[in-house]
Amino acid sequence: MESDQVGATPCDGAAARWTSIDGDWVIVYLANLVIPGLFGLLVTQEAGRIGMMLGVALLFALGHGLVVACPRIGRDLIVGGVFTGASQFLPFLQMMAGSFALRCVAMRSPLGGNYEPLPPNISTEACGLLATLLTGALLMGLAVAIGLMWRGGSYVAAQILGISNQASPQ
Numbered sequence: 512m513e514s515d516q517v518g519a520t521p522c523d524g525a526a527a528r529w530t531s532i533d534g535d536w537v538i539v540y541l542a543n544l545v546i547p548g549l550f551g552l553l554v555t556q557e558a559g560r561i562g563m564m565l566g567v568a569l570l571f572a573l574g575h576g577l578v579v580a581c582p583r584i585g586r587d588l589i590v591g592g593v594f595t596g597a598s599q600f601l602p603f604l605q606m607m608a609g610s611f612a613l614r615c616v617a618m619r620s621p622l623g624g625n626y627e628p629l630p631p632n633i634s635t636e637a638c639g640l641l642a643t644l645l646t647g648a649l650l651m652g653l654a655v656a657i658g659l660m661w662r663g664g665s666y667v668a669a670q671i672l673g674i675s676n677q678a679s680p681q
């Protein structure tokens with residue numbers, strides 16, 4: 512595969528094409544929406560939910576674009592996404608990312624909305640969008656980091672075992 516050559520950058524040789532990892536991205540993304548989506552519904556009102564849905568669509572498009580444009584990093588996102596999705600059984604990561612995003616929104620920003628912790632209340636489209644984008648960016652960034660570590664670990668294991676047909680994890 513051209514993107515796995517030694518010295519290649521993560522996006523070398525990537526054409527805008529439909530690949531099998533696109534389908535994997537859809538499955539992993541949808542699986543990762545369960546806990547953040549439920550928590551998001553609990554802390555938003557009608558207008559905040561509109562922003563939340565827009566954020567969900569934008570994050571999906573961002574991930575899909577990454578998968579298509581940079582297949583190596585896209586695979587890292589998908590592999591890490593499997594781990595973050597599985598972590599929803601004990602949703603510490605999702606709760607911390609969401610709490611951080613809600614705290615950021617709670618800072619009285621020029622977005623015109625506010626967040627009252629008890630009861631949770633995101634009441635504007637802009638605040639719902641911002642909270643969703645922040646939560647998703649944190650979780651997707653963590654997924655890429657996990658995927659990179661997984662790829663690096665598999666490269667090291669291949670070197671230890673003497674399997675030399677695997678390219679450097681650059």
